[in-house]
Amino acid sequence: MSTAHRPSDDTLAAFAGGHLDEGLALAVAAHVELNSESRRLVQEFQAVQGALLDRIEPVAMARGVPDPSGQKPANNPIAARPPAEPDMPNVLRPYAFGPWRPIGIRVAMRRIEVPGAQARVFMLRAGPGIALPHHKHTGFEWTTILSGAYEHEYGRYAAGDFDEADAGHDHTPRVDPVEGCTCLVAMTGNVLFQGWLGRLLQPLVRL
Amino acid sequence: MVAAFALTVEDMREALAAAPGGRFFALFDANALIAAIARSGDRDAFAELFDHFAPRVKGLLMRGGTSAELAEEIAQETLLTVWRKAALFDPAKANASTWIATIARNRRIDIARREARSRLSQVYEILDEDGPEQPDETISGAERDARIRAAMTGLSADQYRVVELAFLEEFSHQDVAKRLAIPLGTVKSRLRLALSHLRGKLEDLR
Structure with missing residues (x-):
């Protein structure tokens, strides 16, 4: 796992603060689950919020202390939904998945239903050695690699890595020739494929 | 004392x-x-x-x-x-x-x-x-919290305000389109600066 391929500090701060779009947050969460350094930073950023809470100017409550007697004790209410995929990150468990569907030769995607998200979220699986056509983004494309690896102009991305491509990034990903690659992608805006192959694919690939 | x-x-x-x-x-x-x-x-x-x-x-x-x-x-x-x-x-x-x-x-x-x-x-x-707990996570959460507090006392009033902004405000990220409308100017560079300052302090304390 490379150390460089992690979200920027301001992205992790926005994640820790709960200010990211739910789709983008999910891509970050999958990475945080897999990467101990980012997890530590998120914990530290949560502690920053604790420190901010201690130093904030209190604002008087309009209503008084509520009656807590009707409240039942909580016993960790995490959705016990079984994983849709064997190696799927736990953070995806609260969500419903669509079926795998092919979007090209040895490339398949599986949509994840994230209600209220602006970003579309999906798992993408590509066979060994596949080269995706050169493409450009009009929005964000945040990717966490779940297994295998790919490589493009900005480096090699392996399991647990985070690829934070903002608007304007263009790249030509090539999938690892042995392992292939499965990743979780959150995307806003559109993907613009380039070149004759890309223009041919464009109508087929509604990511 | x-x-x-x-x-x-x-x-x-x-x-x-x-x-x-x-x-x-x-x-x-x-x-x-x-x-x-x-x-x-x-x-x-x-x-x-x-x-x-x-x-x-x-x-x-x-x-x-x-x-x-x-x-x-x-x-x-x-x-x-x-x-x-x-x-x-x-x-x-x-x-x-x-x-x-x-x-x-x-x-x-x-x-x-x-x-x-x-x-x-x-x-x-x-x-x-x-x-999952990592073997290198040797410090307790309580210790970590104390270190964060120490790191935050090193921030100037200006930096403190920018850190507040990063963590509290429904700013750029909440609405991606809105974020794109924000020039990559003062706010973002000051934010990065304050966060890296905080991060540097945290690493000193680790």
Whole structure:
């Protein structure tokens, strides 16, 4: 796992603060689950919020202390939904998945239903050695690699890595020739494929 | 230093009871109050915890741009969640303020994104609860929290404000389109600077 391929500090701060779009947050969460350094930073950023809470100017409550007697004790209410995929990150468990569907030769995607998200979220699986056509983004494309690896102009991305491509990034990903690659992608805006192959694919690939 | 004055806690309580402004912060023990709620559903402990934290949660949310009315509702819900989850609080994992701040964040998401049927607070709970412990995570959460506080005292007023902005405000990231409209100018570079300053301090303290 490379150390460089992690979200920027301001992205992790926005994640820790709960200010990211739910789709983008999910891509970050999958990475945080897999990467101990980012997890530590998120914990530290949560502690920053604790420190901010201690130093904030209190604002008087309009209503008084509520009656807590009707409240039942909580016993960790995490959705016990079984994983849709064997190696799927736990953070995806609260969500419903669509079926795998092919979007090209040895490339398949599986949509994840994230209600209220602006970003579309999906798992993408590509066979060994596949080269995706050169493409450009009009929005964000945040990717966490779940297994295998790919490589493009900005480096090699392996399991647990985070690829934070903002608007304007263009790249030509090539999938690892042995392992292939499965990743979780959150995307806003559109993907613009380039070149004759890309223009041919464009109508087929509604990511 | 305090011991040199040879004051008993009772002396201090008396002195403070006589002083205007009421409770002295150092005598407020959030961990003990949460433990009392977990142990015996102590309503007085809950009231004391509520009086301390609810106005702060409300203040924190309002600083982030939440309306007073919504901030009030989220603060109420946050403290009721503290009541329900008191038995799950582990002071070795995080201090009470950090724990309550994360509950407030999750309740804010639940309430603000209620209509969207958001599941994001479950995602945070999964990360908080079953993130595998790493062998290099040698310091306790309580220690980490103390270090963060030390790091934050090193921030200038200006940097502190920018850190607040990064963590509290529904700023650029909330609406991606809005973010794109923000020039990559002063706000972002100052934000990066303040965060890297904070990060540098944290690394010194590790």
